[in-house]
Amino acid sequence: MTKIIEVKERIIQDNNAVANQTREVLKEKNIFFVNLMASPGAGKTTLLTKVLPILKEKYRIGVIEADVDSDVDAKTMESLGIKALQVHTAGLCHMDADMTKRSLDALGLEDIDVIVLENIGNLVCPAEFDTGAHLNMMILSVPEGDDKPLKYPLMFQNSQFVVVNKIDVKEVFDFNDAKFENNVRLQNENCPIYYVSSKTGEGIEKVGQYIMKCIEEYRSHENN
Ligand SMILES: Nc1nc2c(ncn2[C@@H]2O[C@H](COP(=O)(O)OP(=O)(O)OP(=O)(O)O)[C@@H](O)[C@H]2O)c(=O)[nH]1
Ligand SMILES: [Mg+2]
Ligand SMILES: [Zn+2]
DSSP: OOOOOOHHHHHHHHHHHHHHHHHHHHHHTTOEEEEEEOOTTSSHHHHHHHHHHHHHTTSOEEEEEEESSOSHHHHHHHHTTOEEEEEEOTTOSSOOHHHHHHHHHHHOOTTOSEEEEEOOSOSSGGGGSOOSOSEEEEEEEGGGOTTHHHHSHHHHHSOSEEEEEOGGGHHHHTOOHHHHHHHHHHHOSSOOEEEOOTTTOTTHHHHHHHHHHHHHHHHHHHHO
């Protein structure tokens, strides 16, 4: 008999164990952790430059910028006065729980209330790897098209919050909100879907408020 081992299943199990440990550690420190996922160029960094100043009024923020190379995104965060760590994945196309744990250690967990991980631009494997986050949030930008939930189902299934970005160019790309929402609901019945332009600022305040609501819910559970 040929011996077969299911390597991938094991990798995911091990990953989930580390992610659960991370959540425990963060819980002890009352830190809320957001994992932000999207395609390259969907507007993760631009959205953060608009949303984090809102959160910053109430919470101490830390950002982990994961990229294959460069430090441009961490520099953008630092220019806003936000503590940031740039992580290079040496070609890897997602952050797993172990890489995230090491990044959190390097960022430091003292004097921080909220940590945001800007995951690698990719709609495929980041969805497979639990990072230990409390909120998995994704951006789908208008130019990518309203059919993407059909093509990248796991990303939409594993996200608890979906933000459609670049609504300022909706007409150019014939993006249909109703079609998009139907496609999302095939994968995920409950996640809120918010529409924004990180360029004009439209809808940004509501995204900030929703994240704050999630943070407050988490913190109230911590204290009980
Ligand atoms: N028109 C328009 N352009 C936007 C909007 N948000 C971001 N952009 C532009 O889209 C491009 C990519 O934005 P980024 O914020 O760098 O995207 P990202 O997801 O962080 O990209 P990576 O980190 O490289 O994966 C930039 O040129 C932004 O100016 C928007 O709401 N409307
Ligand atoms: Mg970016
Ligand atoms: Zn990957």
